[in-house]
Amino acid sequence: MPDKVLDDISHRRFNPLTGSWLLVSPHRTKRPWQGQQEGPSKNKLPEYDPKCYLCPGNKRAQGDSNPQYKSTFVFVNDYSAVKEEQQEYTPEVRDDDLSSLLLQAQPVTGRCYVLTFSPKHDITLADMTAAEIVPVVRTWTRIYASHLAANHLLHKQAADFLAEKKEEDEVLPSPPKEQLRYMQIFENKGAAMGCSNPHPHCQVWATSTMPEEPGKELEQMTKYRAAHGGRHLLGDYVKLEMEKEERIVWQNDSFLVVCPWWAIWPFEVLVLPKRHVRALVDLTEDERLAFAEAIQEVTRRYDNLFETNFPYSSGLHQAPLDCTEEEAENSYFHMHFYPPLLRSATVKKFLVGYELLAEPQRDITPEQAAAKLRNCGGELYRKALE
């Protein structure tokens, strides 16, 4: 490693995906911690919880009953952050220009789904095998495919994927009439990450507007490609990380798992396909399994690291649902994991005062984090305790 000095000194690193900097203070892990600690995760959940609104057969808030589903199950969120129908809002052409400059708003419509990973209340992705995660990847792909604009560059692929229906594929709610712009698939796992139900699930929020983060990434990827003879930022990054071998956590033939150079969260991880994949519908059957393997490796290593049910937020970034050919081509599918734990099962990193007011700050380096995650493969710690 040429820049060994970065293990000891404060420095900033640049995130080319978002175009912003963060502060790294590796020496700071020595400070004692007397602040808030997370409660230990309660591992003793029942396989079926009659009070859980996600378990098969149970009633949900608005009175609907869940089917006796066998793998995944998708439904429209009973408390959606965005809705398909709402009152019209067209910002008035204001009489004074200050309001239209400084009080800008735009309406957002869309739909929010909840997507369970398994009928079992007491497991997580880390407890599932890659083969068991494949149906999750398939459901993500189907829901994405079914929302794609009719004139989308990937529409034919999407239609083909939907056509090759498997027996276990459940019937998805039919997509909203209005064509939406972007679909964000994400998981909040653990109480520390605001998750209010341990039943393994993720959320899907599809909106009429392009959200900030994927918007910034697409802009940066587009600029990079234009400046570098059509090469992809993340394609080049995969190549570089495979050469350097300093931040790799795990890899197979199709996917690379790294703690990115610009990681903010202590054990932040980026899952990248090794070839240019624009969206879920680009993945071949083999690649879906390879991706499921990557997810399995990340979540199991997370749990093994501090021998706890590791909290995180994760999510997929890919081509918008409705976009130009160029936007679709410039997109490079990837998955982020943002986990808060820093030193143990109970001590997390707080991104607070300085981070909110000035700049994100991290303590251990991404290289140190990657080394730790590389070394905690092996069987899920809970298995050995059984």
Next chain:
Amino acid sequence: MPDKVLDDISHRRFNPLTGSWLLVSPHRTKRPWQGQQEGPSKNKLPEYDPKCYLCPGNKRAQGDSNPQYKSTFVFVNDYSAVKEEQQEYTPEVRDDDLSSLLLQAQPVTGRCYVLTFSPKHDITLADMTAAEIVPVVRTWTRIYASHLAANHLLHKQAADFLAEKKEEDEVLPSPPKEQLRYMQIFENKGAAMGCSNPHPHCQVWATSTMPEEPGKELEQMTKYRAAHGGRHLLGDYVKLEMEKEERIVWQNDSFLVVCPWWAIWPFEVLVLPKRHVRALVDLTEDERLAFAEAIQEVTRRYDNLFETNFPYSSGLHQAPLDCTEEEAENSYFHMHFYPPLLRSATVKKFLVGYELLAEPQRDITPEQAAAKLRNCGGELYRKALE
């Protein structure tokens, strides 16, 4: 209010200070909460805690003893995130261009201080009178003034302020030899905001680099001024909010407290001077008191809102320590408060999955938040319980 419809529909609002959007879903407060709850804040602290490293007379981690200070006390953080001296680091001119494009780093030096608000272990800003907060504002001003570059537009004012030393002004550590670029003054209050010691204090991190957030703000304010005949973005915003009266929490002759149009945190507040103030050293003696009053009003109302010791991160943004005349002129002093509580003393808003992966999202509107904060002035709730 012309846009009453925004009380009911999902929409995005634009933050002209940072140039980014956020999602507002007012109808979403109806959802039940079954997730993590904050522990009740323990109000029974001793006035002096022999184990606290901030109390007068006590020993700190590295062995230094605190003086028997009477109001504020400033010392260099024993676990600083940045240091004055460290190994040299000059990014090598790399042989391959991928590394220099995708693995960018720059060294950061600087100094971190801790600044106590009072010798009393068991109070907060909300318990102090405006007159008692004035020495805190004075200490902020003195530490800022003492770090200003010799050729700074405000240097003469800074020197004058330092010269009019009052008896109670303690001796500050002398500033580092190297001229630093920016000083971030911020407070993390409460365990929920990563604060590990309840003794009332804030932090000051001064760095050789310009951090992201104030950097973005200065850029946006500079663009606005250039496009609007020299008018200040925040000056115009003050004028507009005083006309609209929809988001005002409180005001006096010199300062306005609003829940900004673009607030992300449920009860986020922005404290703005009514005239163009570039930095702390611009404030007159009367304005320092007016500013202390604003801080008192915000923190007391916060505590009254849910009758709890309200957690938040807060911080000052002002002219950089070392900058061009134009940068100093374009700066507009203000204070942000970012508090996490949403519905009660124990239920906070989590900025997690969607917020991290896609876009910040809030539930109640800033107008609703401002109305609640307007209506909870009056005596500090704890006083009535005594």
